[in-house]
Amino acid sequence: MEEVDHLAHERRTANFDVDAMKVVWAGSRRAFEIADRVGRLVASDPEFRKDNRTSLGRKDLFTNTLRKAAHAWKRINELSLTEEEASMFRFFVDEPAYVDLHWGMFIPAIKGQGTDEQQKKWLSMAYKMQIIGCYAQTELGHGSNVQGLETTSTYDPKSDEFVIHSPTLTSSKWWPGGLGKVSTHAVVYARLITDGKDYGVHGFIVQLRSLDDHSPLPGITIGDIGTKFGNGAYNTMDNGVLRFDHVRIPRDQMLMRLSQVTREGKCIQSDVPRQLVYGTMVFVRQAIVSDASKALSKAVCIAARYSAIRRQFGSQDGGPEIQVLDYKTQQNRLFPLLASAYAFRFVGEWLKWLYRDVTQRLQAGDFATLPEVHACTAGLKSLTTSVTADGIEECRKLCGGHGYLCSSGLPELFAVYVPACTYEGDNIVLLLQVARFLMKTVSQLGSGKKPTGTAAYIGKAEYLLQCRCNVQRAEDWLNPSVILEAFEARALRLAVNCAENISKASNAEEGFTDLSADLLEAAVAHCELIIVSKFIAKVQQEMEGHGVKEQLQALCNIYALSLLHNHLGDFLATSSINSKQAALANEQLRSLYSQVRPNVVALVDAFNYTDHYLSSVLGRYDGNVYPKLYEEAWKDPLNESVIPDGYHEYIRPLLRQQLRVSRL
């Protein structure tokens, strides 16, 4: 078989060491090697093929996913993979499934909220998948407002049991992944009621289905909530609905690390600090940011490779047309997304460090940094997922008409990704939390309390309120401290403006509410500053490999200057820069695009994604787009027959003016 590489030329023009960049992207040589090996393992196993996903009906799609999950578990055991490798393996299988919730929510919830005894009992079964668990928090009527959940768990001292009940229609659990058809158990969040008093929402381990025959236990109504966005996408997942009719569970199935209910029905707090649960939250958000960089880089990889293959217009004397990647408008849409993918990767890596740091502090009883860490992780979750969702769709548009075909991989990538903007905290609700933190920090400035970590710049308020950007030539924008100061000034001034306007309101809470649209912008500015500063810090580290640092420097500058352009209103309105300097930033951005252009295909090769993982005809490594698009088309079920079903009933009579329409 003849092997062609239609992108060979693009790969030759790169002036940096791609293999070294792969290691930087992965985080370390070891991380690279694991990802590389596990990625190939999955890609080469025909059981994991996913190209047929969009043509399967819901039931076949779902059974197919059950098969893959079982096969993955079998392989993970046969290969004796470590926990890290196993989770990488599931990641490359790349299909939402009940196992995500089992490993990602059920187990961590028990770890975080269960007593040692509870952990020992339940986790040993869960680790072996002798039970399968899900995370049942959201209800039909309440998602964002967890404190408003309506499911009740009433202690019955007579039998030493809790009675779990769904008192209203809106109290039906709704959305939990893995619930609808698979899970045998769930961590159910419900209002703890004992001795006639409501103690608010707590977690309970509830068995849902018989371990003998999988039928729902008495009093439990359970099902799937229906089709979701996209063809495959999240339709491989059994997001479920669940109702309880006075279901009894033993008292020791309440997760009792923080609060306990005694045999007599007294609710008491344990001496474990409640703040400890925040560690889990930082971990989960760190993982979401890391997933954002993966999803965005996948989309960018497809759009970049296809833009190098696609030619349109500008043929001179019968020569080839221009690669659309050479159009400045295409670059101006694509390159900032490429830079964002790298930026999110590095801030995700930094969040891993932050998680370890926070964990140590929490264990040492130091809770001082929690508000800052909470704001930072909430904001980064919100910002990176929003940008990624929009970025995937932009990449699809960058592929013109062909991006609209499922075989491009982009429609399904979008459909499967977008809920990340909603779950684990609605992005707007999260940004409002960041804004609250900012307002509090600003209001405490007078008190001598010094902001730390990602908020440290707020401590420089006096300086940042009066400093002036002294960019005079385009190249001045390459100076990281110039960029940082502009972003700090913008973020600080927006926050201070909001605080001042709030203080003019008759009542601070009302002021906050009225100005919340402005507050979102201040929150975004704060988060973008964090990402810019972490990218700059990364680039300042030592790095191996010819040209690697130079490329990252260019991407870092593209990231910052394109943000500056997109939020020019902020920068100008706060006089953080002037309009002359804005024009110079634009000029510098254009020259950065030219510098990065010959490296673009190599910069997406550095993600080291297999064709299986990309699952895109347009993004193929070898760039052999057209023959494969053509081949792919014929696999559609509609092409099984030349004359379509329905011809005799609905087309022929129409053409012959003899319509008598009957039902399908």
Place this chain on the structure above:
Amino acid sequence: MEEVDHLAHERRTANFDVDAMKVVWAGSRRAFEIADRVGRLVASDPEFRKDNRTSLGRKDLFTNTLRKAAHAWKRINELSLTEEEASMFRFFVDEPAYVDLHWGMFIPAIKGQGTDEQQKKWLSMAYKMQIIGCYAQTELGHGSNVQGLETTSTYDPKSDEFVIHSPTLTSSKWWPGGLGKVSTHAVVYARLITDGKDYGVHGFIVQLRSLDDHSPLPGITIGDIGTKFGNGAYNTMDNGVLRFDHVRIPRDQMLMRLSQVTREGKCIQSDVPRQLVYGTMVFVRQAIVSDASKALSKAVCIAARYSAIRRQFGSQDGGPEIQVLDYKTQQNRLFPLLASAYAFRFVGEWLKWLYRDVTQRLQAGDFATLPEVHACTAGLKSLTTSVTADGIEECRKLCGGHGYLCSSGLPELFAVYVPACTYEGDNIVLLLQVARFLMKTVSQLGSGKKPTGTAAYIGKAEYLLQCRCNVQRAEDWLNPSVILEAFEARALRLAVNCAENISKASNAEEGFTDLSADLLEAAVAHCELIIVSKFIAKVQQEMEGHGVKEQLQALCNIYALSLLHNHLGDFLATSSINSKQAALANEQLRSLYSQVRPNVVALVDAFNYTDHYLSSVLGRYDGNVYPKLYEEAWKDPLNESVIPDGYHEYIRPLLRQQLRVSRL
């Protein structure tokens, strides 16, 4: 049956005449009555149900659409609908189908490019649907660059025939709707070659399938190109692939209104001015803008009603929580989209007038306004479709988790809408054409040539380059001439800046290319100015109905001021306004939101959409969301059995640690 209206309270707070607004939205009382009647006709016919669309596999989905198309044709004939009513009928059936291309592209192409004789012959069959046609322009390798199409049509004087041929893989026709499985005929665009010379791309009527048994004619390979974005969406359409192997057609099937090939094979131009074809283009774009307002208003209607039902947080003393519609962030995301829907409706209406005006001019041989009209319609197509696509997704996010369910209607609305950004001209390519027009207009300013129509403001360059906005209080922003001048100054100054920067380049073409990202922004500013000015003009007309004008005035101001905020960088960088004035605009915007809030549900009721057309549990007229969401869930195929298929093979063995995975 008890009828509840969970939105009754919202409807009572409206302080304007909804019925009068319905007429304004429809365009006239007559238009309202037709839409209302036809909409109900379709909604009440069970043959047109569409709630099952997302659970059908591709083949069933497609057959189902064939059935509906045939039924629609039968009803249209039975009811003797006029052409206008029939097209309204198809619109409310609301499912992409081959008939869209037959009526929307095939027939207009023959009308526009066929001789009188050709029209007589082909249109009489097409009107009766004795033949079904599609529009086969795009190829695997060329979409935007129509002049680069590779299919050839070579004249053979021996037989007086054209030989249609696909010389390369990339010359395969690819994308035409209705082609894959249904069309009997196509207008095929191919390079006309006669006497060894290539005369560029022309249109040819080609029969594709036998009228006897529907099988493809000899030399023709034809099929569907595969699954597209979304579940139902465009998968009801047989976008197709088509290859020709030396297929012969009679000479008189070349569309010969503009160019002719004689019996001897000479290619000659007719005396019909080529500009005449532009009339069709204006018509098509006018329809696209009108569709944008329909799609956006549909999404806004769903999000607005659900936001009034959805409550989250802020319950005081056990009372109801806050409607999410009352959150300022929700308003700041939703209300500008509501305003945009109205804005696009009115600019679409104006485009209808423009079409009539252009047609008259063309017939009178007056081609002077064509470049301006071309730029205006290209820009409006681009802007309104981009905003609508993004706006639908924003509306989905506004619905939180439940927006991700297909039963919300929003995922499918997005998937079916987004290709509008790509077909009929890629939006970026179109904006670059607008930019070219702007640069040309600016460069001719010195020559005394006075710009007209939507470009007339450019003639005021001298004034607009030095005028200063004199807003001093928030209310000053309610003055339409203040708004207009700010938008004119911004658009003009951006264009002039670009022109100046281009003139500094060594070569104008290179300058244009290098600055194309800036040029896009100038083009957008031009288009937004057009929409703002047409909205203002609309509001200045006389209008019947209590409070109607006031509401539209508020929406018009919301539209303009939210644009101003979103593009603040433009306005400040060009000193069209200053940052104090920007803050005042924001203040005014907030008070407009409060003014519109009690009217929002009534403002979406004014679209007069049936629940059938909306096809959204969240957007139901009666607001009875939760019971219906719950009901809907159980219809999913996965809920046909309590124990899922695959339990015995893939779940039970896993739980029992006895995995031996076999294939599905």
